[in-house]
Amino acid sequence: MTNKGEINLNIGIDKIGFYTPHTFIDMVKLAEARGVDPAKYTIGIGQEKMAVSPVTQDAVTLAANAALRILDEEDLEKIDLVVFGTESGIDSSKAAAVYVHDLLGIQSRARSIEIKQACYGATAGIQLAKGHIALHPESRVLVLGSDISRYGLNTPGEVTQGAGAVAMVISADPRILSLGDQSAYLTNDVMDFWRPTYSDTAYVDGKFSNEQYISFFLNTWKQFKSQTDLSIKDFEAMCFHLPYTKMGMKAMREIFVEGTSEDEERLTRHYKNSTLYNKTVGNIYTGSLYLSLISLLEQDETLKPGDRIGLFSYGSGAVGEFFTGILQPEYKEALAEAEHAKLFAEREEVSIEEYEEIFSEVLPVDGSNLQLTIENDPAMICVAGIEEHKRIYVNKNR
Structure with a gap:
């Protein structure tokens, strides 16, 4: 018998990886180019660098490249559900998951779907995956969260752009x-x-969104406490x-009054990581x-198995949703920390002028055919162009 709020069936994250484009800009240099005090970017919102996605990458390729780094042959055979959360979808009908399913070579006896609800999509995918695994314990589910954040050059939201999956x-x-x-x-x-x-x-x-974020956190946190001990x-x-x-x-500090100074110090220290x-x-x-979550698990040396996150x-x-997870005994060995360190180390900084050129290069929306040069993109999976209104994807491993 389990206690209130505890886990009945052991289902969760077995592997996790990410991918981000190979180019980035420095936020201090962006601030200087926009005539803004750099501290507004680096301290005010807490950003140091921003990934810049070339035209040879989209939500599909970013997700496929992230998955490529963690999947093995056994995964490709056992995955029978692919759930793709995105608000950067490339087709109003066909799910981005179907493209990824093919690019990765996942066995065909699978469901592949796309979920959209702003930044919540991947979480919806996880909750759907839990139900599927509960019914089919031998199955595995691939959940993807992939987006390119675009607000436009010289806009208030420019500083909160990025790209990755x-x-x-x-x-089980x-x-x-x-x-x-x-x-x-x-x-x-x-x-x-x-x-x-x-x-x-x-x-x-922006101001309203920040208020709603905090309000949703406090509401779901209160609900969660009422459901559990x-x-x-x-x-x-x-x-x-x-x-x-x-x-x-901004949200977490609202609940510090519920704990001790030790609680505040512990949560703040982990939050930074x-x-x-x-x-x-x-x-x-x-x-x-x-x-x-990946950053916390790979960069925080004080976490231990059994910790609740x-x-x-x-x-x-x-x-909004608040939920929890318990770190497993072998969690450190299952992380792709070396791969991620290599990914970061191999990124290239581009100038603000180069960034603006990259940002402005977009795929045609009038149905024109286009062939892209993918040799300069080190990613294994790329967008190679458009033919007859269809995006052409290339897996360089094939």
């Missing part, structure tokens, strides 16, 4: 994080962030959706919470 294998008896049965979630129709189908950039009411003292760390790295702290990757990549929408997911518009 996170891939997760959800399974996971090696990294066992997910709890209890979740608290909330939906409310608010216009804090949206992107109409006719626009390739998003619209955002857990309180702030029971959490070793908390990870947040991070549109920018100061946002999660959870932001290290995000502050050098930027906002990746659906993957941001899980990039924060809180996870807050927020997708503007809006849907």
Whole structure:
């Protein structure tokens, strides 16, 4: 018999990896180019670098490259559900998951779907995956969160752009994080962030969005406590959706009054480690919470098996969810830390002028054919062009 709020069936994250484009800009240099005090970017919102996605990468290729780094032949045979969370989808009909399914060579007896709800999509995928694994314990589910955040050059939201993807294998008896049965979630129709189908950039009411984020966190946190016997003292760390790295702290500090000074110190210390990757990549929408989790697990040396981690997911518009996970005995061995360190080390800084050129190079929207040069993109999977209204993808391994 399990206690209230504890895990009945051991389902969770068995593998987790991410990918980000090979080019980035320095936020101090962006601030200087925009005539802004650099501290507004580096301290005010907590960003140091921002990934810049070339035209040879889109949400599909970013996700496929993230998954390519963690999947083995056994995964390709056992995965029978692919769930792709994104708000940067490339087709209004065909799911991005179908492209990734083919690019990775996953066995054909699988469901492949796309989920959209702003930055919440990957979390929805995880919850769907849990139900699937509960019914089919031998199966594995690939959950993807992939996005390119675009607000436009010289716009207020420019500093919170970014690009990247996170891939997760959800399974029974996971090696990294066992997910709890209890979740608290909330939906409310608010216009804090949206992107109409006719626009390739998003619209955002920044101040209102920050307020809604905090409100949703406090609401779901209160719900979660009412569902379980857990309180702030029971959490070793908390990870947040991070549109920018100061946002999660704005929410978390609201509950510090519920604990001791030791609770505040512990959660703050872990939080800083959870932001290290995000502050050098930027906002990746659906993957941001899980990039924060990767950063925490790979950069924090004081975590240990059995620690409980809180996870807050927020997708503007809006849907929020608070849930938990327990670190497993072999979680460190199951991480792709060396791969991620290599990925960061091999990135190249581009000038602000080069960034503006890259940002302005987009795929045609009038149906024109296009052939792209992919030799300069070190990614294994790339967009090679457009033919007869169809994007052409290349896996260089094939």
